[in-house]
Amino acid sequence: MKRERETLNHPLNPGRRRVLVGSGVLGAAAAVAPGLLVPGRAHADLDNSDVQWTTEQLRAALEALRNDTFFGLVAFAVPGDDPYSQQQGVATGIPGGIGTRADLYLAGGIDRVVPLPPQFMNQLLNGIGAYLDAAPLSIPDDAAANLGDNGEWVLENLDASLGRYLEGDVPNSIMLTLLLNLVANQVIEPPGSGPFVAPFSNLSWEQKGRVMAALDGENSWLRNALRWTIPDAAFRDAAPGVLQALISFVIRIASFASYNEFAVFDPENLTVAERPLGWVLSGYEPDAPPIPDGGNDFMGYYQGRRSADNA
Amino acid sequence: MRDVIIIGAGGGGPVVAKELAERGLDVLVLEAGARHANPEQEWSYLENHMNSTLTGKFRVGPSDPTRPGWFRELTKPGSISQVAGVGGTTLHYYGNSPRAMPGVFAGYRGADRNLYDTRFRFPFTYDEMRPYYEWTEATLPVQTAAMGKKEKAFFDSAEAAGLSPLTGKDVTRAGFRPQENAILQPGGNAGKTRDSSQLRYPDATGCTFCGHCFQGCQIPKGAPRNLKARRSTDNSYIPMALTADLYKPGGKAVTLLSDAYVTRIISDRPRFSLGRVARGVEWRDTNTGETHSEEARVVIMAGGCIENPRLWHNSELPDFNGWVGRGLTDHALDWVVGQFPHDVGGTEGAASSSRADFPGYGSIENTANMPAIHANNLSDSNTGIRSLYDNGQANTGSWDGKSGRVYGTELKDMMSDVNRLMAVLILTDDDVEYQNRVDVSQAFTDEHGPVARVRMEKRNRSRRTVRNRNYLTNRAAEILRAGGASKIIRMDWNPVLLHMQSSMRMGDSARNSVLDENCEARAVEGLYIADHSALPNAIGGPNPTLTSQALATRTAEKIFQKHFGGDSWVSRESPVSSINDAVTRAVIQRGI
Ligand SMILES: Cc1cc2nc3c(=O)[nH]c(=O)nc-3n(C[C@H](O)[C@H](O)[C@H](O)COP(=O)(O)OP(=O)(O)OC[C@H]3O[C@@H](n4cnc5c(N)ncnc54)[C@H](O)[C@@H]3O)c2cc1C
Numbered sequence: 001m002k003r004e005r006e007t008l009n010h011p012l013n014p015g016r017r018r019v020l021v022g023s024g025v026l027g028a029a030a031a032v033a034p035g036l037l038v039p040g041r042a043h044a045d046l047d048n049s050d051v052q053w054t055t056e057q058l059r060a061a062l063e064a065l066r067n068d069t070f071f072g073l074v075a076f077a078v079p080g081d082d083p084y085s086q087q088q089g090v091a092t093g094i095p096g097g098i099g100t101r102a103d104l105y106l107a108g109g110i111d112r113v114v115p116l117p118p119q120f121m122n123q124l125l126n127g128i129g130a131y132l133d134a135a136p137l138s139i140p141d142d143a144a145a146n147l148g149d150n151g152e153w154v155l156e157n158l159d160a161s162l163g164r165y166l167e168g169d170v171p172n173s174i175m176l177t178l179l180l181n182l183v184a185n186q187v188i189e190p191p192g193s194g195p196f197v198a199p200f201s202n203l204s205w206e207q208k209g210r211v212m213a214a215l216d217g218e219n220s221w222l223r224n225a226l227r228w229t230i231p232d233a234a235f236r237d238a239a240p241g242v243l244q245a246l247i248s249f250v251i252r253i254a255s256f257a258s259y260n261e262f263a264v265f266d267p268e269n270l271t272v273a274e275r276p277l278g279w280v281l282s283g284y285e286p287d288a289p290p291i292p293d294g295g296n297d298f299m300g301y302y303q304g305r306r307s308a309d310n311a
Numbered sequence: 312m313r314d315v316i317i318i319g320a321g322g323g324g325p326v327v328a329k330e331l332a333e334r335g336l337d338v339l340v341l342e343a344g345a346r347h348a349n350p351e352q353e354w355s356y357l358e359n360h361m362n363s364t365l366t367g368k369f370r371v372g373p374s375d376p377t378r379p380g381w382f383r384e385l386t387k388p389g390s391i392s393q394v395a396g397v398g399g400t401t402l403h404y405y406g407n408s409p410r411a412m413p414g415v416f417a418g419y420r421g422a423d424r425n426l427y428d429t430r431f432r433f434p435f436t437y438d439e440m441r442p443y444y445e446w447t448e449a450t451l452p453v454q455t456a457a458m459g460k461k462e463k464a465f466f467d468s469a470e471a472a473g474l475s476p477l478t479g480k481d482v483t484r485a486g487f488r489p490q491e492n493a494i495l496q497p498g499g500n501a502g503k504t505r506d507s508s509q510l511r512y513p514d515a516t517g518c519t520f521c522g523h524c525f526q527g528c529q530i531p532k533g534a535p536r537n538l539k540a541r542r543s544t545d546n547s548y549i550p551m552a553l554t555a556d557l558y559k560p561g562g563k564a565v566t567l568l569s570d571a572y573v574t575r576i577i578s579d580r581p582r583f584s585l586g587r588v589a590r591g592v593e594w595r596d597t598n599t600g601e602t603h604s605e606e607a608r609v610v611i612m613a614g615g616c617i618e619n620p621r622l623w624h625n626s627e628l629p630d631f632n633g634w635v636g637r638g639l640t641d642h643a644l645d646w647v648v649g650q651f652p653h654d655v656g657g658t659e660g661a662a663s664s665s666r667a668d669f670p671g672y673g674s675i676e677n678t679a680n681m682p683a684i685h686a687n688n689l690s691d692s693n694t695g696i697r698s699l700y701d702n703g704q705a706n707t708g709s710w711d712g713k714s715g716r717v718y719g720t721e722l723k724d725m726m727s728d729v730n731r732l733m734a735v736l737i738l739t740d741d742d743v744e745y746q747n748r749v750d751v752s753q754a755f756t757d758e759h760g761p762v763a764r765v766r767m768e769k770r771n772r773s774r775r776t777v778r779n780r781n782y783l784t785n786r787a788a789e790i791l792r793a794g795g796a797s798k799i800i801r802m803d804w805n806p807v808l809l810h811m812q813s814s815m816r817m818g819d820s821a822r823n824s825v826l827d828e829n830c831e832a833r834a835v836e837g838l839y840i841a842d843h844s845a846l847p848n849a850i851g852g853p854n855p856t857l858t859s860q861a862l863a864t865r866t867a868e869k870i871f872q873k874h875f876g877g878d879s880w881v882s883r884e885s886p887v888s889s890i891n892d893a894v895t896r897a898v899i900q901r902g903i
Contacts, residue, residue: 077690078723090719105359112365115382120754205719209699216695217702218387218770238754241386248388248691248805255690255722260359260683270355282682283728284658291356293510293532294519297459297659298502302466302476302489306496307455309479310445 019129020158023181027197028065029158032057053161055168062165065198066177070103072201073180076208077254078102078281087194090205100277102257106250109257111171113249114242120235121170127229127239128179176246183211183222215247223247313339314875316592316607318573318622321399322856323842323863324613325548326447328565330867332555333887334877338565339605340552341594343614344395345374346569347402347545348903350529358683361526362403369394369402369527373597374570383617384752384764388693389806391765393615397569398545400615400809402527404856405662405678406493406541408453410444410480411858412670412740412851413437417819421483426671428775431638431743431848434819434828437481442881443861444480448491449886450551451542453857456490456664457497459520460656464733465665465677468794472786474667482853487667490676493542493857494518494661495890501531501540502660512538522679524662537889537898541661547889550898557897558887570597574759576610576626578835587628589838595759609874613842613863616811620749620844621763623815629834634825636750638743639814640849641767642673643780644807645737646688647710647787649796650725657685657732667790672779673740673852675787682729689717689725693769694803697721704770706803708781709788714803725800733796735787738810740852741776744768749814767806779852812855815844829869830862837874841866 020026053061075084080096097103116124177198184200187210194202200211214222223243230236259278266273272289279285315331317324320342328340347353347368354368355361361368365380371393372380383391394402413419414427416437433440447453456462466476469487477486495517500509502520510519512534519530519540528541537550555562573594578587591606612619620636628635649655658679666676680688695701697715706714717725725732746768751761772780788799817840818824821833830845832838841863843855850858864881871877887894 077718078686079719092720092723096723109363109365112379115379115755115757117755206699209696212696213700213702216388216700217693217704219702234753238384238386238752241384244388245385248390251696251716251718252390252687252690255686255718256359256683258683259686259726261357262359265357265360270353270357270360272357278682278686281723282685282726283730284682290507292505292521293507293530294501294505294515294521295459295659296502296504297520297656298497299458299460299463301455302458302462302665305455305478305489308488308491 017155017159019178019182020155020162022185022199023178024065024198025061025162025178026155026158029053029058029061031197032061032064053158055161055165058161058165062174062177065181066107066173067103068196068198069177069180069200070106071098072196072198072203072208073106073250074098074102074254074258076205077251078258083195084201087196087202088205088208094281095277097254097258100258101263102254105257105262106253107173109253110173110176110246110249114172114245116172116242118169119232121175122166123230123232123235124226124239125166125170125175125178127226128182130229131226172246176250179215180211183214187211187214212251215243216251313337313605313607315339315609315611315870316341316605317611317613318592319343319399319613319615319618319842320397320544320549320567321613321615321842322401322404322544323859324399324611325544325552326860326863327611327613327841327867327870329548329552329555330864331871332552332565333559333562334871335561335563336875337563339607340565340567341571341573341592342397342567342569343572343597344397344569346397350527351532354527354529356521356523356526358526358681362684369396371395375598381757382755382762384755384762386764386766387769387806389767389769389808390691391617392807392809393617397549397567398543401543401856402545403525404543405524406543407490407663407666407676407854408448408451408493408857409491409666409668409674409853410482411853412482414670415848415851416440423671427740427851428742428848431816431818431823433847434817440861443864444857446881446886447857447861447864450889451493451547452888452890453491453493454496456492456494456661457502457518458489458664459660460654461659461677461679461733462489462665464655464794468790469667471793472790477668482668482670485667485669487665490664490666492661492664493547495538495540518661520660522659522681525681525684535895535898536903537894542889550903551889551894553903554894554897554901557900558891558893572597572759573614573622574602574625576622576628576838577604577606578626578628578838585629585631586834586836588836600758609837609839609870611839611841613840615842616814616844617749617763617765619815619840619842621751624751625760631834632822634816634823636814637745637748638816639747639749639767640741640743640812641806641808642810642849642852643739643741643772643776644809645739645780645784645804646802647735647737647784647791648689648725648800649733649791649794650798651731651733651794651796654730655733657730657734658682659730663736667786668853669783669786670851671740672782674738675735675783676738678734678736680734682726685729685732685734686722686726688734689722689800689802691804691807692716692802693805704803706801708801709785709792710799710801714801716802717800733791733794735791737780737783737787738852738854739776739780739783741779741849742773743813743816743848744773744776746771765808767808769806810855812843812846812849815840816847817845818847830866839866839870
């Protein structure tokens with residue numbers, strides 16, 4: 001039985017539309033629930049439940065997008081022999097950060113680094129939308145056309161689910177994912193295409209650098225621009241610092257994560273189950289595990305001095 | 312009612328606690344973080360497990376690792392390296408315990424006197440400070456560091472760059488030297504073997520060269536807590552404070568409560584006075600959420616440079632001259648790394664055992680680091696990513712190419728053998744600057760009130776601060792070059808808040824200091840500060856903890872004299888060392 005279709009009588013705000021398409025959300029959603037985007041199926045033939053993204057589906061789509069984006073980030077920091085490193089044109093013959101699963105570490109970490117209140121997150125995301133409205137991405141107006149006859153409707157629907165999702169607790173990693181991909185679209189014209197759902201991960205290593213340049217540093221124009229779209233004065237003042245905390249966290253921690261032990265940590269015995277890849281890559285502790293309680297590097301005292309003179 | 316309540320058991324709080332416990336006062340110590348009573352069972356040598364700022368054992372957050380850490384707002388790019396817990400940030404520290412530069416004290420007459428932060432000197436002389444240094448150095452105790460491969464490489468490089476060795480505790484000219492460290496030096500098998508079965512106490516004593524200072528010091532395994540090698544306060548002053556009744560005639564053990572977050576300093580306003588009088592504190596049990604309060608004759612803040620201003624504001628204490636939280640110094644840290652064609656011991660031994668000092672400019676020191684922190688430190692910069700962008704701020708100098716983050720294949724190459732890296736930490740003699748401050752956030756609140764907001768204006772530092780930082784980074788690069796480094800990188804770090812001083816500074820002028828010359832708050836009688844925030848300046852660049860501990864010892868004497876009618880002791884008695892047999896017996900007897 002057909003249910004009454006939800007009336008979506010608000011026009012889809014162009015900024016939000018760009019968020020959906022430009023950030024890769026639409027692509028990720030299509031990957032998670034391909035049946036919802038069958039080209040050629042007419043709007044009128046569809047059951048509402050066919051085209052209604054559940055929050056669960058949307059969450060899964062966003063997580064897939066995040067994972068894809070963070071793989072691209074980690075390959076940017078410590079390239080390896082994986083497809084993400086190959087796509088960026090900077091790869092090496094041995095594993096890199098992706099081999100250590102630094103992506104998982106980053107995603108888990110970034111959600112904890114700044115405890116953003118939901119209102120703040122919401123204002124920030126809306127701010128990103130509003131900003132994009134004023135500084136459009138080069139997304140073709142007919143981006144929804146290849147979704148089939150009901151492409152527009154699909155987008156509206158996705159937007160409605162995103163709206164609902166944003167009213168809940170949005171993890172920082174998702175916000176950052178959207179931001180990185182949107183900026184990827186904005187600084188690289190025309191946006192590149194490639195094998196990955198996340199636009200960021202399709203960029204070359206130099207192009208990823210341009211995305212970071214737009215977000216990094218004290219005087220990042222983009223961070224400052226986003227700030228002005230936030231209505232609450234206290235949040236507006238805090239926004240540049242908060243965004244910077246997130247950006248510098250990912251840049252720095254992508255490296256920390258690539259070389260630490262977390263992936264092989266043995267919590268029972270408080271040691272490593274095997275030698276972490278980061279230690280292999282850096283030549284650290286060739287014989288670990290176990291990790292010895294000391295070293296044998298003691299060579300005596302400089303000029304035999306055991307104490308300094310006290311005036 | 313207690314005699315004294317101390318807020319915070321980090322670098323400074325335990326010093327006053329132990330000193331006043333030895334005088335027989337009734338002291339309550341409240342620490343927001345965890346206790347860490349069983350390091351050998353609970354700690355590891357692993358970087359993420361111990362040091363993750365989000366989930367590690369050593370973080371600013373509650374003892375339950377599944378709960379989020381305590382957030383601080385930073386207005387500009389930067390990071391904060393602190394620890395909440397008994398031991399505070401000394402759980403992380405490297406034990407480097409140099410004295411301050413004499414030039415930062417009142418009455419200094421050296422030819423280089425104008426090179427220092429002349430507006431904000433100590434309100435008393437270096438000669439007055441010296442006995443407190445000696446007392447603290449004997450208590451910890453401080454010893455001259457042993458040498459391994461990385462120290463030898465550093466000394467050879469410094470000599471090749473034309474520097475000569477320093478031999479005294481007082482720094483009077485530029486030169487290099489082994490660190491004066493609050494670390495028990497190797498004895499028995501320590502430093503001679505990697506066979507753990509031979510490294511248990513008492514077969515091994517002191518530093519075993521394990522290379523894990525950053526992960527907290529739990530070696531030698533099997534040693535009583537007060538005989539662990541590195542003298543973080545959890546291994547030195549705290550065991551003494553908890554046993555003062557046993558080893559010191561007339562002493563009284565302190566009461567230590569961990570997981571106790573002080574949310575308010577209770578004060579009265581006497582009639583006809585604008586100022587206040589401290590009466591006690593309120594705290595929250597971070598496990599149960601229950602709140603408690605207790606009164607005391609004297610309240611001592613020792614929550615560190617960030618939490619003290621927050622607590623002050625959240626307690627609505629007066630800020631007459633606007634200097635509460637102002638003048639934060641951070642040694643404008645920077646990092647210069649040389650990649651060598653051969654092994655220079657980049658990960659081995661105590662974290663830092665060699666240094667060079669440049670009076671009027673600051674200090675530099677060689678450090679050992681595990682791989683992840685090396686990679687982390689190579690990925691922090693205010694000047695972008697090398698070869699990609701520079702935020703319009705590129706620096707060039709004696710190093711190779713532009714400053715900036717090392718990333719991508721360049722990072723992977725630098726990291727390909729960590730033992731070939733010599734990392735030099737830059738400790739700038741930076742100025743007390745009004746703009747650099749801690750207050751409270753307008754946007755973020757946690758269960759303990761509005762959180763701290765930290766402003767460090769990296770791009771707007773004083774000319775002297777910038778000059779000193781550039782001077783030291785160039786000197787470091789020259790040393791690395793002279794030693795044979797094939798590639799040298801200067802990072803130009805964002806503020807890394809790891810040495811913090813002077814956010815609640817003492818001073819001789821009521822116009823620009825929060826504390827008087829005895830470290831009592833000018834606006835609140837009976838309220839003292841005994842940690843790094845009380846320091847009047849950046850002490851000339853040397854690592855700050857010894858100086859702040861010596862100052863806290865002096866403050867303990869002032870409190871005892873003013874509020875409890877006692878006499879001073881530092882000039883008349885001999886200190887008990889924290890490794891004295893009587894203390895060891897007391898620690899074992901009490902099961903600490
Ligand atoms: C990696 C690293 C290496 C270092 N190496 C050296 C070195 O070699 N030499 C040196 O001199 N310095 C070193 N330092 C710096 C040194 O550790 C700090 O300067 C020093 O610990 C600061 O002491 P503090 O008492 O001011 O603050 P902290 O040690 O940070 O202690 C403050 C304590 O107060 C508690 N607290 C805060 N607010 C409250 C509250 N409201 N209620 C209850 N408790 C509260 C905190 O939880 C904390 O335990 C190093 C630091 C780091 C991070």
